[in-house]
Amino acid sequence: MHRISMNGEESFFIQKGNIYAIPIIHYNMEMAAQVLLAFKEIQPDCVAVEFPETMQLQILHAASRLPDLSVVQTFESNGTSLYYMAEPCDAAFEALRSAQDANIPAFCIDLDVENYPDVAEPIPDPYAIQRITLKQYYNLYEKSRNPALHSQLDKNRELYMAKRLKELGFTYDKILFVGGMSHIQSVLELIDRSHFPAFEVPQRETIQLCTLTEDSAREVMAECGWISKEYEKLRSEFNEALNNPLTPEAPLLAFPPDRQKLIYQLFKEASVHYQNNTGHKFHGYHLRTLMKFVRNYALIKNQLMPSLFQLLSAAKGCVDHNYAYEVWALATEYLYRRNIDSLPELSLKIEDVWGPSKIIRFHMKLPGRKNTFFTKRRKDRSTFKFQPPSPFSICSYPPEDIAVENFGDFLKKKGKQVLLDESSRTRPFSTSLEEGIDTRETIRHWHEKKIFVKVRGKPPEGVGSVVIIFDEDQSEDPNKNEKYPWRTTWLGEHDQESDMAFYATPMTENVVGPGISRCEYGGFMMSYPPRRMFDVWTDPDYAECRSKAEVLLMAAIDYAVKPLITYVANKPPRSFIKSFANRSEKKLSTSHTDSSLLSH
Numbered sequence: 158m159h160r161i162s163m164n165g166e167e168s169f170f171i172q173k174g175n176i177y178a179i180p181i182i183h184y185n186m187e188m189a190a191q192v193l194l195a196f197k198e199i200q201p202d203c204v205a206v207e208f209p210e211t212m213q214l215q216i217l218h219a220a221s222r223l224p225d226l227s228v229v230q231t232f233e234s235n236g237t238s239l240y241y242m243a244e245p246c247d248a249a250f251e252a253l254r255s256a257q258d259a260n261i262p263a264f265c266i267d268l269d270v271e272n273y274p275d276v277a278e279p280i281p282d283p284y285a286i287q288r289i290t291l292k293q294y295y296n297l298y299e300k301s302r303n304p305a306l307h308s309q310l311d312k313n314r315e316l317y318m319a320k321r322l323k324e325l326g327f328t329y330d331k332i333l334f335v336g337g338m339s340h341i342q343s344v345l346e347l348i349d350r351s352h353f354p355a356f357e358v359p360q361r362e363t364i365q366l367c368t369l370t371e372d373s374a375r376e377v378m379a380e381c382g383w384i385s386k387e388y389e390k391l392r393s394e395f396n397e398a399l400n401n402p403l404t405p406e407a408p409l410l411a412f413p414p415d416r417q418k419l420i421y422q423l424f425k426e427a428s429v430h431y432q433n434n435t436g437h438k439f440h441g442y443h444l445r446t447l448m449k450f451v452r453n454y455a456l457i458k459n460q461l462m463p464s465l466f467q468l469l470s471a472a473k474g475c476v477d478h479n480y481a482y483e484v485w486a487l488a489t490e491y492l493y494r495r496n497i498d499s500l501p502e503l504s505l506k507i508e509d510v511w512g513p514s515k516i517i518r519f520h521m522k523l524p525g526r527k528n529t530f531f532t533k534r535r536k537d538r539s540t541f542k543f544q545p546p547s548p549f550s551i552c553s554y555p556p557e558d559i560a561v562e563n564f565g566d567f568l569k570k571k572g573k574q575v576l577l578d579e580s581s582r583t584r585p586f587s588t589s590l591e592e593g594i595d596t597r598e599t600i601r602h603w604h605e606k607k608i609f610v611k612v613r614g615k616p617p618e619g620v621g622s623v624v625i626i627f628d629e630d631q632s633e634d635p636n637k638n639e640k641y642p643w644r645t646t647w648l649g650e651h652d653q654e655s656d657m658a659f660y661a662t663p664m665t666e667n668v669v670g671p672g673i674s675r676c677e678y679g680g681f682m683m684s685y686p687p688r689r690m691f692d693v694w695t696d697p698d699y700a701e702c703r704s705k706a707e708v709l710l711m712a713a714i715d716y717a718v719k720p721l722i723t724y725v726a727n728k729p730p731r732s733f734i735k736s737f738a739n740r741s742e743k744k745l746s747t748s749h750t751d752s753s754l755l756s757h
Contacts, residue, residue, distance in 0.1 A: 168194040169291040173345045175330055176322055177201065180295050180338040181248035184379035186388050187286045188248040190413030192335055193392065196255045197399060203329035204256035205322060206249040207336040209269035211358060212241065215366045216265055219243035220253035224389045224493040226374055228503055231364045234271060240510050245389050245493075246380035252335040258396075264325065268317035270310050271359045275512070278306055278339065282461040284416055298338055307339070315340050317356055319347035368500045375489035377510045381465050382491035387419050389493065416462050421448065427472070427483040435479050435522070446475045465489075469517050482519045522742045551664070553647070562654060565683045569620040572723030572746035577613065586610045621717025621743070626680035626706045626726035630660065641679030644694040644705065649687025656690035658682045658712060660705045680726075682709040684716040703731075710734055714743050721746060 168191065171178045177199050181188045196204075208216050212229055219227035220243060227243035243250050256263035286294050318336065322344065325332050336344060369377065378385060395412040424447050428439035450471040451463040463471070465488055472481035496502070507514045583598045586608040598609035630641045646658040659681035664674040684690060693699060693712040702708045710730055713722050714737060722738065724730065725748045738745050 168198045169295070170195050170199065170333075171341065171345065173348065175326055176332045176334055176345070176348070178334040178336065178341050178345055179248070179252075180291075180298075180341040181335055182280065182283055182338060183249060184242070184244065184247050185283045186246040186380050186384055186414065186416065187283045189246045189251040189388065190392075191286065191291045192248045192251045193255060193395070194413065196252065196259075196333060199331060199333055201256075201329075201331040201333035202261055203325060203332045204252050204261065204263040205266045205318075205325060205332055205334045206252050206263070207267045207318065207340065208241070208249060208265035209267050210265050210321070211269040211361055212364055213265040215364050216241065216243070217253060217257075217263060218366055220250050220263075221257055222498070223250060223254050224385075225495050225497075226369050226378070226491070226493075227500070228367045228369060228505070229364065230367055230503070231361045234359070238509070240505070242377070242379060242510065244379055245385050245392070249335050252333060256333075262329075264321070266318050266321035266325075268314045268356055269358055269361070270314065273310055274308065276306055276308075278303075280338075282455075282459075284461040287413065287415060295338060299342065302339065311340065312343075313356060315343045316347055316350075316353055318344045319350065320353040323348050366500060367503045368494070368496050370502045370504045371494065373503060373505045374491050374494060376507050377505050378489070378491065379511075381488045383423050383488045384416065384419055386490075386492060387422075388414055420451065420462070420468065423468075423484065423488055424448070424472075427480065427487050430483045430487065431476070431480045434483070437479075439476070439480070443476050447471055450475055466515050466517060473517075473519075477522065478519045479522050481517075482521060485517075485519070520740065522740055558654065561657075561681075561683075565623045565655060568623045568625065568723045568725060571725075571748060572620055572623070572721060575746050575748055576721070576744070582612050583609050584612055618721055619719035620685075620721045620723055620746075621719035622682060622684040622713035623723045624680070624682045624706075624709050624713045624725065626709070626724075628679045629704050629706045629726070629728070630679045641677075641705070643676065646690055646692045646694065648690060652687065654687055655683040655685045656687050656716070657684075658690065658693045658709060660709075680706055680709055682713045684713060686718070690716055707731070707734060711737070714738050714741055717743055720744055723748070725749070 169179070171180070177195070179192055179195050181192065212231065215229045219229055219241075223243065224245045229241040229243065231239050233239060245251070245254075253263045280298065281294065283294070318334075318340070322332065322334060326348075334341075334344070375382065380388075391412050391414050421444075424444055428444070431437065432439050451467055454467045454471060455461060455463040458467070468488065469481050469485055472484040583595045586594075590610050592611040592613050595609045595611045599607075602609060628640065630639070641660045641662055643663050644658075644660045647656070649655050649657070660679045661676040661681075662679075664676055667675045669675050682693075690712070693708055696712070698715070699708045699711050702711055706726060707730070710722075710724060711734065713724075714734075720742060721744055723746050727749065729747055730745065735745060
């Protein structure tokens with residue numbers, strides 16, 4: 158039978174005499190909410206749940222600690238560990254918790270069995286309860302249930318639970334029984350038996366109550382921390398509204414929680430953290446794409462709502478890895494972990510509790526390490542005086558400055574062109590000539606009687622830094638003569654100049670006039686805009702670099718304000734530096750120092 162609860166949601170239970178049975182699926186928010194609704198409707202004087210009777214003391218203790226997490230740990234005869242997770246979103250623990258809140262007796266009435274098989278029974282997505290009610294869901298389940306999956310151990314458990322319910326029926330007037338969907342009907346039928354066989358109950362030498370570490374809680378909670386936290390919040394508001402008639406009806410109407418709305422709120426909350434931590438914008442179309450993606454992803458897996466793995470995959474694909482990490486951090490965070498009674502903490506992996514799992518990895522984009530903001534101070538012109546330069550200072554030769562800056566501009570254009578050529582492609586002509594006919598591809602496919610046209614790729618964004626290496630000069634052995642020992646960093650003198658770091662021959666090696674020295678570059682780096690660069694040669698961030706060329710390239714990545722870095726050298730950079738550029742959201746455009754480039 159069914160009743161209508163005080164918040165308009167239909168509660169469902171099966172009544173047989175003084176027993177009110179609720180069929181459930183463990184560790185599911187929708188099921189836990191249905192148990193709470195039915196409990197408020199029935200107002201029982203006793204609760205019985207489908208947990209092993211041998212562990213009743215520890216399980217009741219775990220229920221009393223909710224919303225803090227607990228784990229009841231025991232062992233099989235062969236030494237295998239068994240774990241019973243106590244979470245707010247488990248329907249059986251919700252029943253025990255509600256009984257303790259109402260100060261009524263609660264019992265674990267299941268038979269403890271050894272080596273119970275782990276059978277994955279195919280069931281519809283429990284989110285359907287939110288739309289079609291638990292009654293319709295259970296009726297559809299009963300019609301499609303496969304009796305072949307029912308083992309002898311299941312029959313023994315059902316007999317034992319029926320026996321215990323019959324015994325409780327002599328003492329209590331209203332018994333709320335919470336049991337698995339596959340057992341509930343058989344248990345109610347077996348209650349009518351006049352006698353029950355005796356069963357051998359395994360002796361558990363060790364049954365201990367523990368809790369989880371923070372990292373373990375993020376990994377092994379059946380319902381992720383975000384769902385459990387929101388359920389706990391709405392549950393408290395619902396109970397408070399029932400106990401206080403002056404409370405507005407909003408908390409009553411908000412319960413049971415809608416998982417789809419909770420996922421939407423998760424994505425929105427993660428977007429705020431994403432924008433604060435990365436500075437990137439989160440557009441409205443991101444949210445629309447995410448919700449559509451997770452819906453379709455769930456449907457192809459024959460589910461109505463996505464799993465946590467699917468949520469993270471959608472976040473990675475629709476936005477980026479940084480956003481996916483923010484979703485993971487929020488989704489798995491559980492704020493009700495307190496362990497005020499100092500239980501031992503277990504560090505469990507998901508495989509320890511739930512079996513095989515999938516791994517998802519985040520390749521984070523790093524924020525710029527050198528994003529230092531300089532504030533320009535307005536000079537007091539009334540006291541300003543021109544001072545002659547120090548006789549010990551050095552400066553560059555302006556005509557050569559112009560030549561170097563022009564060369565840098567050429568390299569920027571060259572780097573953009575290289576990426577543009579790499580992204581260009583050829584395709585058969587359909588409606589537009591695009592960038593013109595590709596004669597080579599057309600002749601190659603002449604037998605197909607098709608014309609091929611060139612399609613230009615997406616224009617690359619601006620160049621933030623330029624690096625050119627003429628000679629890597631890796632000989633820094635103090636016993637040998639270093640070819641390019643002079644290393645320094647120069648700041649641009651005006652907006653038309655860039656900040657520059659280079660290594661070159663000693664400035665005392667080729668003196669061509671009074672106070673004038675001509676040096677030869679081994680390599681240099683230019684970064685735009687000017688007046689932002691510290692001395693890269695003494696920066697500890699580049700201590701892992703193996704050569705001067707790597708120092709310049711790492712600094713170019715760090716100081717670039719635009720996503721493209723042009724790198725010209727005889728050898729490509731190491732994969733380590735390429736990975737660093739990717740994590741910093743920069744892209745390297747590499748070219749070889751051939752004669753055509755240097756002739757500029």
